[in-house]
């Protein structure tokens with residue numbers, strides 16, 4: 001991978017025709033160290049947020065030893081990239097063959113489940129293994145989060161008692177896990193979920209060895225300014241300490257977004273302007289799925305050697321494919337004289353951006369370049385916000 005000092009340096013030197021992914025290893029290291037040092041338990045990286053092997057190695061070198069995966073392909077990827085990593089298979093609905101391969105070929109011992117059918121499947125696939133860590137997923141509210149994960153997975157509170165008792169029989173270590181939804185905007189989300197966990201433990205009267213609070217830790221985007229992560233950690237720590245569990249019980253979390261959002265951004269070129277619409281060379285089928293389909297407003301900066309003196313105005317974007325749905329409403333604030341040939345950096349795409357690109361319509365072959373400048377916003381700087389220019393992350 002090439003290295004450049006900054007997004008501007010790269011745009012000026014290369015004038016790239018294709019979009020370029022800008023990666024910032026220092027930002028991923030900083031996020032990982034923050035979780036390792038400050039989260040009052042173990043941090044598992046949720047691989048789906050960004051499965052780039054370079055990122056996996058960076059996180060590993062920064063002290064992240066456990067990886068939360070959802071598919072057999074992710075199991076294989078982590079096993080190949082980081083042979084000493086501990087892999088946790090946290091999708092509650094797995095193929096029996098996937099469980100079998102994970103257990104026997106890749107040493108996976110931690111599995112999640114939300115039904116007795118899945119429990120039976122795990123027991124069968126591992127031939128009644130006695131060294132399993134089984135995490136029962138409880139359904140919790142996604143009310144405080146920008147992206148719901150509440151309807152698909154998780155046992156209802158009334159189903160938990162029998163499930164916990166059955167899993168206790170099969171498990172070496174028994175866990176309870178949940179996911180409050182992605183981009184949780186308040187620590188209350190975890191408090192409320194932990195109260196459900198408490199009720200389930202009391203009712204089932206089983207010994208619980210692991211409490212896994214899942215992902216959902218937020219990043220910074222325009223119009224979404226969460227409280228500092230320390231506030232989340234404090235609420236989680238306090239409620240964990242008050243649960244009726246053994247002194248040796250472990251606290252886990254599974255951050256995806258918070259560990260990698262700042263890791264990557266995208267440099268795109270404007271190919272055409274029509275009023276307040278900019279036709280750019282990446283879009284809904286590239287790294288901008290969330291911008292198109294759930295109206296996520298990523299921060300943007302016009303990358304020009306001489307800063308524009310023009311006032312900012314709101315733009316929407318069209319991506320490069322021939323599809324009307326390849327549209328991102330924004331509004332994205334840019335100087336009013338932006339036009340064809342200009343480069344725009346779209347920030348905070350390290351999570352669920354670069355990971356979701358497709359090759360649809362022949363677009364999407366994207367080069368990655370390392371840059372050393374700061375991401376457009378950061379939860380981890382000494383100053384929490386490291387804004388490089390006035391039009392990023394309007395709070």
Ligand SMILES: *Cc1c(COP(=O)(O)O)cnc(C)c1O
Pocket residue numbers: 046048049068090091179181182183214215216217254255256257258351
């Ligand atoms: C997606 C997912 C995560 C990561 O969620 P973020 O909101 O990115 O932190 C963690 N655990 C599970 C089970 C997931 O499905």
